[in-house]
Amino acid sequence: MPSSSDSTAGPQLCYHCGEQVPVGADLGVVIAGEIRPMCCPGCRAVAQLISANGLENFYQQRTAYNLRPQEREVAALEQYLVYDDPALAASFTDIDSAGNMTARLLLGGISCAACTWLIEQTMARLPGVSRALVNLQQSRLDIQFDPARIPLSQVFARLDALGYQVRPFQASAQRRQMGEEYRLELRRLAVAGLGMMQVGMFAVALHAGDIQGIENQYQGLLRWVSLLVASFVVLFSARPFFTTAWRHLRQGALVMDLPVALAIGLAWLASAWATASGGGQVYFDSVVMFTFFLLLGRFLERRVRQRHALTWFDAQSALPDAVSARRGGQWATVPRVQLQSGDIVLVRAGETVPVDGRVCDGCSAVREDTFNGEPLPRRVRPDDTVYAGTVNVEAALELEVLGSYLDSRLAALQRSVEQAQTAKPRLARLADRIASWFVGAILLVTTATALVWSHLAPDQALWISLSVLVISCPCALALATPAALTSAASALRSTGVIVRGENALESLARTTHLIFDKTGTLTEGSLAITDVRLLAELPRERVLALAAAMQQYSGHPVARAFSAIDAAASLDQVQYTVGAGLEARAGDHTYRLGSESFCRGQALALPPPPAEPLYWVALVRDELPLAWIGLADRTRDEAAAVVGAATAAGLQVELLTGDGSGQGPLLARRLGIETVSSGLEPQQKMAHVRALQATGAVVAMVGDGLNDAPVLGLADASFAVANATDLARTQADFVLLDGDLNSVIRTWRKARQCRRVILQNFAWALAYNACGIPLAALGFIPPWAAAIGMSLSSLLVVVNSLRLNGGPNTA
Amino acid sequence: MDSLYLLIPIALLFCAIGIKLLLWAIDNGQYDDLDKEAWKILADDEPALPSTEQDGSPPDQQRREQP
Secondary structure (H helix, E strand, C coil): CHHHCCCCCCCCECCCCCCECCCCCCCCEEECCEEECCCCHHHHHHHHHHHHCCCCHHHHHCCCCCCCCCCCCCCHHHHHHHHHCHHHHCCCEEECCCCCEEEEEEEECCCCHHHHHHHHHHHHCCCCEEEEEEECCCCEEEEEECCCCCCHHHHHHHHHHCCCEEEECCCCHHHHHHHHHHHHHHHHHHHHHHHHHHHHHHHHHHHHHHHHCCCHHHHHHHHHHHHHHHHHHHHHCCHHHHHHHHHHHHCCCCCCHHHHHHHHHHHHHHHHHHHHHCCCCCCHHHHHHHHHHHHHHHHHHHHHHHCCCCCCCCHHHHCCCEEEEEECCEEEEEEHHHCCCCCEEEECCCCECCCCEEEEECCEEEECHHHHCCCCCEEECCCCEECCCCEECCCCEEEEECCCHHHCHHHHHHHHHHHHHHHCCCCCCHHHHHHHHHHHHHHHHHHHHHHHHHHHCHHHHHHHHHHHHHHCCCHHHHHHHHHHHHHHHHHHHCCCEEECCCCHHHHHHCCCEEEEEHHHHHEEEEEEEEEEEECCCCCHHHHHHHHHHHHCCCCCHHHHCCCCCCCCCCCEEEEEECCCEEEEEECCEEEEEECHHHHHCCCCCCCCCCCCCCEEEEEEECCEEEEEEEEEEEECCCHHHHHHHHHHCCCEEEEECCCCCCHHHHHHHHHCCCEEECCCCHHHHHHHHHHHHHCCCCEEEEECCHHHHHHHHHCCEEEECCCCCHHHHHHCCEEECCCCCHHHHHHHHHHHHHHHHHHHHHHHHHHHHHHHHHHHHCCCCCHHHHHHHHHHHHHHHHHHHHHHHCCCCCC | CCCHHHHHHHHHHHHHHHHHHHHHHHHCCCCCCHHHHHHHCCCCCCCCCCCHHHHHCCHHHHHHHCC
16 A cells, blocks of 8 residues: 555655655645645645545555646636537437436546545535446446536536546447457356356266266266367357467467367367267366366456556547637637637647647747657747647747648657557567477377377277377466466556556566656656856855746746745736746846846846756846856656666666757766667657667667657557656556656566566476376376366466565565 | 256256356446456445535535646
């Protein structure tokens, strides 16, 4: 439980989201009688709401930290008012005969089962809401309410206030298919399980009969009913093994499913033949048990990966739903989807740009971290183009819409993500590589057995060669991988790493190159004051306090770096000049804070900024230069240690960044990274990784932003750090929940350990076969021994895999 | 021992009914969310509430709390 260890050593962590509380922030909330620290007003608001509703229990019950609520300047409710429009709501709501509305909503930020409880309890207590049901697996809320008593927009706003992102749930084909596949798998598992119990009971009677004698008529009866049940299980439950094996065989690939399908199919055929002819031996219990074990192993492996279904928010969902557009000389709020080329829209400071557009009025700066990952904004003036998904930081802009979402640069980014997925190289799985020669060996041994016995005792040749096939049943072999992967994934989950990618652990264990993104990954992704050069007699504290007081009036990202500083006494007449800086009066003095040219306009004596590649702002009082304040994106504390550990472990560490300034190489030199590529667009990053892969390298990528999403999708194994955008999370194989870069190395070690366990499992399974097959070939193994041997060897594999569940440092 | 000819088919019938019921429950969506249901029985349905009016309490308070 994350909540129990907060107050121990180290920096204070936010009680709600688990991030570090900034120095000087005083945002405590009393929860269950104790003051808990909060990192930001967003977390505080959510925690207060939870506490005010008497739902503090949530914090005791949850198993993971919540996501930090998104910061936004616009009132939440206003954003959601568009959903009160029946036409827009129709696609995800139904209205029943009594006038109640049922809405299907997609929730972002659900981290554990306790969240579902919190949401259900909170929503069900709103007046007018009759039913609220959360599906954790799909991150979906079905809520029934009376729209006359509570409008849909209120439902949205309430969920938003709880700190969850909320969107209409659109049943995409992929999502529906996943749901159906899950149910089908469960059905197969249910049939195999119940069938296994039935056949098992009959098998006990048959095995007892083998040992102490049984009348032929009863043996026949038991065999026939076993055949009936087993056939049902083989035809229904074991079908995917046959189809997968066949599909790959037609493409000339041998996969693990082939020996599985062979074992199931042949053992079933042999037993059916024995039942019909009244001779030989039956292996129905082995067939059914094998099917059940394997289905269970694969089901659990998939479940542990898909359990924490991180919602599939696409790039488009970052855009606002409601937009201010000019309609007949007035500003009206319209749904974004109704915008057309040529419309004029208004984007206020702090809002996300909803469409690609040309600036027709206003000067401002837009933060384009979506495309380049950088926190510093780009200045725009009339006739410049701004892109959907970027954030307008300084002043209101009027834009002429250039095209629909599908034509936007953001949509192109999303498309390149989809391309990256198909371009991702598929590393052959260990199991499949073993399967190919395993099949060959088994067929060879069986043929040899048949040949030898047809000379020695022709009447027994068929049964003995069949028993070789059954004893070689690759149950332990086929379970070796899923059991180890499940165990490793749940161990990682408890240390704050979610494993999502299929085979990701196997790929990670083979990684040769570890590539980091810069901003937001190796660094914190926001500016902090790193250097102050005093130019006058004023002490440093005074300078910073003055600057902080002025920055309170600015929405520029630079201003956030000053928010932790105690601001100086009140200022008058603060004026903000877009793209230049701030001017304020205090007493008889006029202060200016901002760019070099802006400040020199008032104080001619201002020296040029220091040479270090920082983001410099000047502070002047009347004609007197006071200071240069240098800001930079702070490097994460653990970054150097992580890079060092990776290099020591023999990995090639590289830095890929969208930042074209000198910061990339500078940071790399400080951290000891030798290979750096800076100023890269998302597509160039992809090309770089693809080139590496072409030389045979196995690439692991660590990133956070939307701009990293395509390259995360392409890399053999990928990590999304905490607070990564949704699109980056959905592309990553591993999601680091606690934002600790050390998890990258920890996960890598776990993956190596997992690979060792898989190899041990294979070794054991093959050793079992190597001992069993000769005995079977000599005719020594009766069906009951085959069943016991199979179960025991599988059990051993599972127990060995469970070792991975031990402490995170056992590697 | 001839009773086996009756008892085994009856057992199979029960098994078939069991499978049928389980498949119905799966299709009905009762197993769609294994985590939540497992967790739910441990949670209080009705957490300690100061008073019931509070949930309907002033919407302006809610709005103030929004981030």
